[in-house]
Amino acid sequence: MIQGSGRCHYHPERAGLGVCVECRRVICRECTTQFEGINRCASCLAQRLEALEGPGERREWTVANVVLALVSMAFVWGSVHVVAGWVAS
Ligand SMILES: [Zn+2]
Ligand SMILES: [Zn+2]
Secondary structure, X not given: OOOOOOEOOOOOOOEOOEEOOOXXXXXXXXXXXXXXXXXXXXXXXXXXXXHHOOHHHHXXXXXXXXXHHHHHHHHHHHHHHHHHHHHHO
16 A cells, blocks of 8 residues: 555545546545446546447447358258268268
8 A cells, every 4th residue: 555645536535546548637545446446536437438339339249140151051052962862861
């Protein structure tokens, strides 16, 4: 614990425990959140999570998954026909 680092930006009555890496504000123990091993204040963590779970990224993943499923189905379908051809002849 660092003494004399000031007061929490969100709780003026509480002693500051650390500094948010994003906004450089002094934050108390309750405001400190650890994500990816890095200290952030609650509001910066919320912004970080929003950026991670943006609608754009989610849509890209869905399209990729659908394409992968279609390719897998086509591959299985083709394999079944080849095997059926071998069995018949
Ligand atoms: Zn912050
Ligand atoms: Zn606080």
